[in-house]
Amino acid sequence: MQPPGSSEVQCSHLDVSDAKLYYEVRGQGPLFLIMAGGNGTAAFFASFASLLSSHFQVVTYDRRGFWRSPIRDATNLDASRLLRANVADAAALIQHLSPSAPSIVFGSSWAANIAMNLLNTHPQLVWKVIVHEPVLGNLFTPKMLQGFSEDIDRIIAAFRQRGVPAANAILTAITSSKRDRELFVGSPVFKQLMLIPPSNQDWYFGVEMVEWRQFTTFEPEVLLDHRSKLVLMRGAEESPDLTAQPICVLSDRLNLPVVDMPGGHLGYITHQQEFIDSLAQLLSHHERARL
Numbered sequence: 001m002q003p004p005g006s007s008e009v010q011c012s013h014l015d016v017s018d019a020k021l022y023y024e025v026r027g028q029g030p031l032f033l034i035m036a037g038g039n040g041t042a043a044f045f046a047s048f049a050s051l052l053s054s055h056f057q058v059v060t061y062d063r064r065g066f067w068r069s070p071i072r073d074a075t076n077l078d079a080s081r082l083l084r085a086n087v088a089d090a091a092a093l094i095q096h097l098s099p100s101a102p103s104i105v106f107g108s109s110w111a112a113n114i115a116m117n118l119l120n121t122h123p124q125l126v127w128k129v130i131v132h133e134p135v136l137g138n139l140f141t142p143k144m145l146q147g148f149s150e151d152i153d154r155i156i157a158a159f160r161q162r163g164v165p166a167a168n169a170i171l172t173a174i175t176s177s178k179r180d181r182e183l184f185v186g187s188p189v190f191k192q193l194m195l196i197p198p199s200n201q202d203w204y205f206g207v208e209m210v211e212w213r214q215f216t217t218f219e220p221e222v223l224l225d226h227r228s229k230l231v232l233m234r235g236a237e238e239s240p241d242l243t244a245q246p247i248c249v250l251s252d253r254l255n256l257p258v259v260d261m262p263g264g265h266l267g268y269i270t271h272q273q274e275f276i277d278s279l280a281q282l283l284s285h286h287e288r289a290r291l
Contacts, residue, residue, distance in 0.1 A: 061093060079207065087114055101127075163198070183270035
């Protein structure tokens with residue numbers, strides 16, 4: 001599933017608590033860890049990672065429970081620990097691949113909460129945590145939260161009755177704009193994702209989505225001491241309130257600017273080169289400011 005013209009990919013596994021993580025490494029330089037959101041796999045970011053690897057050593061991975069990262073005993077799963085386990089997995093990857101230098105971490109949408117929790121619990125492991133359009137229910141207005149809760153119920157019901165495609169149709173409609181979805185469906189990434197077994201997202205809709213409150217709840221103030229390491233991003237194109245509003249609340253409560261990036265909620269897929277150019281320029285500016 002490696003895109004034409006992409007950099008060489010090194011594939012491996014890392015044993016962690018209760019799971020075996022599949023991961024891919026591209027390029028050389030400072031470590032740049034990309035966390036997948038609802039899709040959960042390295043495949044979602046393969047072409048993005050390939051382009052980004054001209055600037056960094058880029059690591060993508062299948063989160064625990066997805067495709068090539070099996071959980072050893074899913075029958076004895078403590079679902080209440082899912083978020084903490086994902087944070088521990090990310091920390092283990094960084095410690096394994098960059099034991100002597102902190103990493104850049106990128107998390108968008110569902111993955112953004114994992115990234116922020118990593119910054120809170122393991123600040124020494126990260127140089128910058130880039131948060132792009134997080135979905136954080138506790139930062140919604142009461143009306144938005146009620147609607148989101150009802151949408152989650154509809155998504156889970158659709159998955160149980162009609163499978164992954166039906167659940168995805170509802171999810172993408174509430175998290176991305178019509179233009180965003182059209183560009184995504186027309187992208188090479190979408191065609192590559194069609195090669196992944198549909199059962200990959202059974203874990204997301206059947207397990208993580210049921211535990212949505214732990215994955216979409218975060219109190220910004222816990223990062224006040226580490227906010228210099230946090231970069232907030234949103235799409236320059238319009239996104240639905242569910243993905244556009246929380247980043248504004250984070251900005252207000254942490255007194256941090258929000259960087260507008262090319263595209264919408266899926267800009268890192270639909271506007272890849274422009275997104276990466278902007279990202280590299282921004283991180284270069286932060287690096288110069290540090291020196």
